[in-house]
Amino acid sequence: MRNPQLNAAGGLQHLLTIEGLPREILNEILDTAAPFTEVAEREVKKLPLLRGKSVFNLFFENSTRTRTTFEIAAKRLSADVINLNIGTSSASKGETLLDTVDNLCAMQADMFVVRHASSGAPFLIARHLAAMGYDHIHVINAGDGRHAHPTQGLLDMYTIRHYKRDFTRLSVAIVGDVLHSRVARSQIQALKTLGVPDLRVIGPKTLIPADAEGLGVRVFHDMRAGLKEVDVVMMLRLQNERMQGALLPSPQEFFKYYGLTADKLACARPDAIVMHPGPMNRGVEIDSAVADGPHAVILPQVTFGIAVRMAVMSMLAGG
Amino acid sequence: MKIHVRNGRLVDPAAGVDRPADLFIAAGRIAGVGAMPQGFAANRVIDATGLVVCPGLVDLSARLREPGLEYKATLESELAAAAAGGVTSLACPPDTDPPLDEPGLVEMLKHRARQANAAHVYPVGALTVRLEGERLTEMAELHEAGCIAFGQALAPVMDTLVLLRALQYAATFGFPVWLQALDPWLSRDGVAHDGAVAARLGLPGIPASAETIALSTLLQLARDTGVRIHLARISSAAALDMIVAARASGIAVSCDVSVNHLHLCERDIGYFNPHARLLPPLRSEADREALRRGLAEGSIDALCSDHTPVDDDAKQLPFAEAEPGASGLELLLPLALKWGGEMQLPLATTLACITADPARILGIAAGTLAPGAAADVCIFDPDGRTTVTRERLRSQGKNTPFLGSELPGRVRYTLLGGHLAFESAASPPA
Numbered sequence: 228m229r230n231p232q233l234n235a236a237g238g239l240q241h242l243l244t245i246e247g248l249p250r251e252i253l254n255e256i257l258d259t260a261a262p263f264t265e266v267a268e269r270e271v272k273k274l275p276l277l278r279g280k281s282v283f284n285l286f287f288e289n290s291t292r293t294r295t296t297f298e299i300a301a302k303r304l305s306a307d308v309i310n311l312n313i314g315t316s317s318a319s320k321g322e323t324l325l326d327t328v329d330n331l332c333a334m335q336a337d338m339f340v341v342r343h344a345s346s347g348a349p350f351l352i353a354r355h356l357a358a359m360g361y362d363h364i365h366v367i368n369a370g371d372g373r374h375a376h377p378t379q380g381l382l383d384m385y386t387i388r389h390y391k392r393d394f395t396r397l398s399v400a401i402v403g404d405v406l407h408s409r410v411a412r413s414q415i416q417a418l419k420t421l422g423v424p425d426l427r428v429i430g431p432k433t434l435i436p437a438d439a440e441g442l443g444v445r446v447f448h449d450m451r452a453g454l455k456e457v458d459v460v461m462m463l464r465l466q467n468e469r470m471q472g473a474l475l476p477s478p479q480e481f482f483k484y485y486g487l488t489a490d491k492l493a494c495a496r497p498d499a500i501v502m503h504p505g506p507m508n509r510g511v512e513i514d515s516a517v518a519d520g521p522h523a524v525i526l527p528q529v530t531f532g533i534a535v536r537m538a539v540m541s542m543l544a545g546g
Numbered sequence: 547m548k549i550h551v552r553n554g555r556l557v558d559p560a561a562g563v564d565r566p567a568d569l570f571i572a573a574g575r576i577a578g579v580g581a582m583p584q585g586f587a588a589n590r591v592i593d594a595t596g597l598v599v600c601p602g603l604v605d606l607s608a609r610l611r612e613p614g615l616e617y618k619a620t621l622e623s624e625l626a627a628a629a630a631g632g633v634t635s636l637a638c639p640p641d642t643d644p645p646l647d648e649p650g651l652v653e654m655l656k657h658r659a660r661q662a663n664a665a666h667v668y669p670v671g672a673l674t675v676r677l678e679g680e681r682l683t684e685m686a687e688l689h690e691a692g693c694i695a696f697g698q699a700l701a702p703v704m705d706t707l708v709l710l711r712a713l714q715y716a717a718t719f720g721f722p723v724w725l726q727a728l729d730p731w732l733s734r735d736g737v738a739h740d741g742a743v744a745a746r747l748g749l750p751g752i753p754a755s756a757e758t759i760a761l762s763t764l765l766q767l768a769r770d771t772g773v774r775i776h777l778a779r780i781s782s783a784a785a786l787d788m789i790v791a792a793r794a795s796g797i798a799v800s801c802d803v804s805v806n807h808l809h810l811c812e813r814d815i816g817y818f819n820p821h822a823r824l825l826p827p828l829r830s831e832a833d834r835e836a837l838r839r840g841l842a843e844g845s846i847d848a849l850c851s852d853h854t855p856v857d858d859d860a861k862q863l864p865f866a867e868a869e870p871g872a873s874g875l876e877l878l879l880p881l882a883l884k885w886g887g888e889m890q891l892p893l894a895t896t897l898a899c900i901t902a903d904p905a906r907i908l909g910i911a912a913g914t915l916a917p918g919a920a921a922d923v924c925i926f927d928p929d930g931r932t933t934v935t936r937e938r939l940r941s942q943g944k945n946t947p948f949l950g951s952e953l954p955g956r957v958r959y960t961l962l963g964g965h966l967a968f969e970s971a972a973s974p975p976a
Contacts, residue, residue: 374748
């Protein structure tokens with residue numbers, strides 16, 4: 228089966244998932260992003276690459292932060308940006324996902340940035356666009372259910388490359404709610420593709436997928452053992468609704484065993500970096516002393532995120 | 547109407563027959579096999595040269611969507627699909643709207659089916675009122691109205707005491723109970739097998755233990771109540787092992803598998819293909835191999851289409867939100883032939899899974915070409931092909947994971963009680 232996000236020539240038509248993307252395309256995205264980090268430091272923070280293009284932020288699930296970073300990225304490329312919080316409009320009036328898409332196509336959209344609570348929703352949209360012959364419209368997955376959040380995965384790769392240079396010698400640990408995390412899946416696929424030899428996930432069994440080894444990772448339930456000598460610690464956000472119930476007894480107990488503290492971080496290499504996709508739950512998955520400490524690269528992640536999203540948008544529609 | 551089916555390859559699995567022989571039909575029954583009965587004057591001669599003549603297919607599960615779900619399919623559309631698929635007898639599950647829990651609904655369905663006169667319809671009655679798993683239905687009344695068994699379709703009976711009572715009550719009258727083993731809690735939010743593909747795609751999983759835990763309950767209650775239980779749509783190797791062990795310990799139990807689970811596994815979800823959204827979910831490749839072997843060796847009793855027409859609006863949704871089920875009446879024969887060919891089985895063995903074996907489970911005198919039997923006959927071209935496209939499917943449900951496939955075998959004639967219910971040209975229309 229052809230990867231639905233590649234066009235017939237093997238180029239990027241959509242960005243739906245990291246899975247199946249060759250290392251060359253990942254590197255191309257990261258290389259393209261590098262000069263964009265400087266745009267932010269200029270007085271005039273704009274490039275004309277997407278001038279005249281319409282980017283629709285289609286958010287079926289609320290997320291102010293992710294939507295804002297996409298909006299900034301599109302505006303820095305001179306695109307027109309239209310924000311639609313569908314969670315509070317069409318869907319509640321009974322319109323189907325594909326009806327919404329058809330309507331926006333009729334408004335001459337050039338790009339959809341899609342956030343949806345169901346895994347695979349952006350694939351449905353991409354398949355529909357292909358069936359309707361809208362080959363000029365591109366889809367970026369801004370997070371679908373538990374499945375993927377590819378731009379987050381890519382900005383994490385940019386951050387790791389910035390601080391660590393060579394992926395092929397790294398030990399990386401992903402900590403927390405892997406089961407429900409679209410971020411973790413995109414990180415794992417990107418790290419595998421870029422050649423990270425030692426990839427670990429750490430968490431209680433209730434938050435690790437049944438067949439995690441099939442994703443190419445080693446599973447640890449003891450956080451100290453899992454963090455031993457790692458170069459990169461990638462923390463995941465724990466959703467409020469999962470903090471107590473059948474998955475976990477309490478946020479306090481989670482913090483005690485899986486929260487990142489300076490004490491546990493000492494198991495990692497002395498020059499380890501600590502990442503978090505935000506927004507953080509201080510005192511649940513990460514201690515403030517670590518979040519604000521010298522190992523943390525959490526704010527640079529945000530800055531790089533805009534450059535990486537500019538890179539993806541310009542590669543898709545800037546040509 | 548007297549019909550002479552000439553020059554065909556007659557396969558009658560019930561009688562262990564596979565030989566060239568003519569078939570003679572009169573007054574809706576098989577009048578003779580091989581030699582022409584005395585004084586037989588055919589009104590019509592069907593030239594079956596190069597074709598297989600076998601009993602009309604018997605399908606243990608085909609949703610007709612009536613009453614109440616006519617926007618998904620109608621009795622007319624689905625019985626036309628049955629005839630086109632060579633299916634002459636089918637059981638329909640009780641999950642209509644309202645469910646088949648009152649004799650009047652069953653009588654109406656039987657009446658409408660008789661009028662359509664394209665296939666024999668055998669309703670499975672609801673085991674509990676509105677399939678809610680709380681109160682028993684009037685099973686004896688429903689049986690008199692035409693129900694051949696009782697079941698819950700995919701609706702659970704959460705309360706095990708109610709389940710025990712329902713099985714006891716059915717056993718009182720000797721009614722068979724057809725149930726699917728699926729633990730409602732372990733399958734609650736799940737949409738795919740809890741394996742490698744669900745992990746990769748971030749789909750909420752249904753572990754195989756959702757099947758085996760429910761199965762364990764059903765097998766123990768079957769033993770205690772003595773009810774005749776049929777386990778519908780088994781999906782895992784572990785479930786099959788349990789059924790084999792239960793039989794060895796003396797529990798009378800039969801089971802079936804769907805054409806989907808015989809040919810597909812979790813990998814076929816691909817990139818969120820909603821046509822592969824099924825319940826029970828497609829499981830691992832090892833599970834599929836076990837089911838394929840189990841059917842060939844006879845530890846699985848029958849193959850069914852699990853025909854479930856779903857409208858496009860309910861399918862063209864993100865994977866988890868799409869309604870489960872696949873259209874299959876017209877694919878039962880081709881997919882049975884594909885499996886039989888791949889397993890290198892004798893044709894009679896393959897056809898037994900979709901004729902004589904399911905007829906035995908249904909408890910009907912179908913699935914045979916013995917003289918005197920009702921003339922329900924399927925005549926197909928074993929070297930022909932069935933191309934699966936939306937346009938060619940007669941079912942209103944165009945939802946099948948086999949869209950775009952070319953499958954072996956092509957139904958040419960379907961006879962129902964001696965009349966021609968379906969006929970097609972030798973080569974597919976261009």
